Amino acid sequence: MNVIKKQLKFLLVGVCLYASLGVNAQTLNDYQTRLMHLFQAIKTADTDSVRLQYNDSVKALFSKTLEMKESFTFPFDSLTYVGKITSDDAKLRLYTWNVVTDSGLVFNGFLQKLSGEVIPLKQSETAYKPTTKQVVLANNWYGALYYRAVAYKYKKQTVYMLVGWSQCDERTQYKVLDVLSFDEFGVARFGMPILFDEEKKSLTRAVFEYDAHIVMFLDYEPSRKRFVFDHLSPMKYFEDETVTLGPDMSVDSYVRKSKGWFLKEDLRMRNR
Secondary structure, eight states: OHHHHHHHHHHHHHHHHHHHHHHHHHHHHHHHHHHHHHHHHHHHOSSHHHHHHHHHHHHHHHHHHHTSGGGGGOOOTTOTTSEEEEOTTSSEEEEEEEEEETTEEEEEEEEEETTSOEEEEOBOSSOOOOOSSOOEEGGGBOOOEEEEEEEEEETTEEEEEEEEEEOOSSSEEEEEEEEEEEOTTOOEEEOOSOEEOTTOOEESOEEEEEETTSOOOEEEETTTTEEEEEEEEEEEEOTTSOEEEEEEEEEEEEEEETTEEEEEEEEOOSOO
16 A cells, blocks of 8 residues: 555656646746747837837746746747857856947847756947957846857856857948856856967957958857858948958968966968
């Protein structure tokens, strides 16, 4: 009799757990559907004020959605307006998107740790291009759409090398190779002086500004542990004496070493 009771108890726990997972999955699907409708409303809105109101609703609902434990592995496939990437160590997810307004792009995002912690990325009033010397906190984020996150062990700490894209004005756009770290209090910091230029001077990040109408390559090559990118040279000259840059058919990289990532210029690439 005791054996039967134990078996029934085990079965009941299993059924409850399965039901709970099913309910959570359904809730996540419902949230995803609501988010999808809100993003569609942003796209069809006639004014900035309406777009930003819908965007505030997106951020509130997205935050609530990511608080659910199962959300870390949920694909969110229907959210086509959101960039969703997982770090190569599967311990961090990044969600980023932008809203087109009459005055420029408004960037939004969340960091989600495997532990369950969710950190909102709050852009300042307008998107800006970060310098190669500053450290940026999540509450004054410059704004970018990230498409790669590579875990890197530095002085017994795991940091993440992020690759992203952004745009601040009509003439130029930029790509960024940034460093995301978390301090002892869990505060997210963008920027760490572990990149080194051709003169071995440290940078908190690498920023590549180029013409708004062309494409620049920047991505990670895991087999050689390096970030490969187009070398930029002057391309367009304007009457106000400003210049925009573009790829000149040569390729550079930041190569991984024990003390950081070091610039190596003029690579010979095959089958790029």
